[in-house]
Amino acid sequence: MAAVLFCGPSAILSHESAAALWGILPVTVDPTVVSVITGVVRRSPGIEIHRRSCLRAEEITRHRGVPVTSPVCTLIALAARQQRPRMEAAINTADKLDLVDPEELRYCLDRSTPRPGVAPLRAILDRRTFTLTDSELERRFLPVARGGSFPALNGRVRERLQG
Numbered sequence: 001m002a003a004v005l006f007c008g009p010s011a012i013l014s015h016e017s018a019a020a021l022w023g024i025l026p027v028t029v030d031p032t033v034v035s036v037i038t039g040v041v042r043r044s045p046g047i048e049i050h051r052r053s054c055l056r057a058e059e060i061t062r063h064r065g066v067p068v069t070s071p072v073c074t075l076i077a078l079a080a081r082q083q084r085p086r087m088e089a090a091i092n093t094a095d096k097l098d099l100v101d102p103e104e105l106r107y108c109l110d111r112s113t114p115r116p117g118v119a120p121l122r123a124i125l126d127r128r129t130f131t132l133t134d135s136e137l138e139r140r141f142l143p144v145a146r147g148g149s150f151p152a153l154n155g156r157v158r159e160r161l162q163g
Contacts, residue, residue, distance in 0.1 A: 001066045003032040003047045010037040012060055012067040014050060015081065018074040021063055023097055024090045025078070035069065054113070071099035072108045079124065080117035087124050 004011045012018075015033035019025035031048040041049055059073040069077065071094055079087055094100050100108075102125055109122050 003034050003044075004067055006044060007034045007036055007041055007047065007049060011035070011041075012037075012055075012069060014052075014069045014074065015048075015077045018069045019078055019090060021066060021068055022071055022074060022094070022099060024071070024074065024093050024099070025086075072105060075100070075105065076109075076112065076115070076117040076121055078117070079121035080115075084120075084124055087121070091124070 003017075004013055011034050013021055013033070014035035016025060016028060017033040020027040030046050032046060033048045033050065035050045035052045035055070037052050037055060041051075043049065055069070055073070059070050061068060061070050068074075075087075075090060075094065078090060082090070091102065091105070094105075095102065105121070106125050109118055109125070112118050
């Protein structure tokens with residue numbers, strides 16, 4: 001909240017910092033990432049500032065009293081900066097926290113204006129390859145299972161391996 005207040009009245013927490021506030025990614029210390037829509041911006045060490053020309057009203061909210069990008073907007077911003085495995089984990093966590101599910105995210109991407117992050121996130125959410133998982137191990141195992149002759153994935157694979 002201190003970084004948002006420091007950067008001015010149009011500042012909102014975004015990117016990895018927003019993901020940490022939502023619980024989508026682990027909390028990191030530096031830098032705090034803030035997006036600013038209008039006005040003069042004061043700069044400070046430890047704060048990464050992004051100028052945003054347009055954020056729709058539904059892309060800005062408050063969480064725990066802090067002005068922050070919505071979970072969907074946060075995931076789009078992350079997709080422009082993070083690798084696929086970390087994004088898959090973030091999407092899975094957002095789903096577990098009931099912030100957004102993959103179908104809702106796909107719908108929002110279809111309505112979104114073109115910007116960095118939309119295309120990579122759309123590629124990650126491809127219906128033929130994306131599967132919600134319970135753990136990092138399961139996410140790593142899926143490509144192996146798809147390449148082999150396993151009869152089923154997820155819970156059914158566990159049953160067959162145990163039985």
